[in-house]
């Protein structure tokens with residue numbers, strides 16, 4: 001490996017987005033050090049398989065430990081000596097935060113605090129961390145722009161992610177640590193999380209069961225294809241927020257903090273797709289009609305999301321653009337193969 005090789009530490013490397021990001025970084029020539037708690041929020045075998053796939057590449061290695069385990073995290077940082085840190089490990093999921101709120105505080109608040117402390121000591125060139133479109137909460141002014149109000153979270157999940165944005169701001173200000181926070185919009189694709197709508201809908205349909213459709217289908221999402229998202233993250237690595245005294249030309253609509261190298265960026269597809277259209281695309285892809293069980297709005301859910309991705313494009317020259325029809329086809333192809341589904 002050449003001296004030029006950059007080392008990236010990725011937390012949540014066995015997770016859905018982490019897995020795809022590690023692949024993207026390995027393809028781009030990074031040495032990648034993964035860190036994952038392998039929690040049993042969903043099927044751990046899927047997480048194991050993702051790590052196994054990554055381990056095929058000699059430039060990847062990983063530690064299995066929880067973020068809450070400060071000693072293990074510190075040891076990983078000392079071993080990795082990362083140039084770049086990408087913090088994706090989290091307790092994710094909107095609705096599960098009503099069932100098990102404590103896990104969000106433990107992983108997202110305490111775990112992220114540990115991560116920030118380790119990053120402060122390791123002083124990487126750039127720390128990039130995941131936030132979520134859920135921070136827009138009760139805001140209905142769409143598309144969501146990064147400068148919109150995010151003071152009305154509807155779940156503890158959103159509240160912990162907004163706290164992460166604020167904690168990161170304090171560390172950027174106090175210690176000069178360059179931090180980019182990305183707000184992800186409903187990510188989907190192969191190797192996706194089993195609790196996400198696409199996975200649940202495809203599984204139920206193929207097993208001949210009805211799907212639960214929330215708010216009687218009157219919802220919409222900015223569904224973002226995972227390969228687009230990880231490409232955006234990779235490009236943002238080289239767009240670190242500058243220190244306050246080294247700034248040149250301002251960027252229109254930038255969220256750069258006036259008191260530290262901290263910026264927030266939406267990563268979304270820029271399309272507001274009605275839930276029923278998303279379901280129709282799954283039916284088209286599977287060539288079958290799916291039985292629907294229409295339900296009321298779920299507590300804490302937001303009716304719609306839609307990203308303004310102008311800032312991402314100004315920073316990287318790129319904006320996600322995979323249509324849901326294409327992304328769903330790629331997911332279904334993966335699902336049928338991975339679970340060895342025989343169709344008549």
Ligand SMILES: Cc1cn([C@H]2C[C@H](O)[C@@H](COP(=O)(O)OP(=O)(O)O[C@H]3O[C@H](C)C(=O)[C@H](O)[C@H]3O)O2)c(=O)[nH]c1=O
Pocket residue numbers: 092093094132133134184185186187195196197198200212213214215219220221275
């Ligand atoms: C699981 C499920 C979902 N839905 C609806 C609810 C939404 O309108 C849409 C997509 O739901 P999904 O759970 O895939 O994604 P979000 O609720 O947007 O949440 C996800 O994206 C955000 C950004 C994160 O930050 C969360 O971590 C992530 O879980 O389908 C149903 O109608 N039935 C179902 O069984």
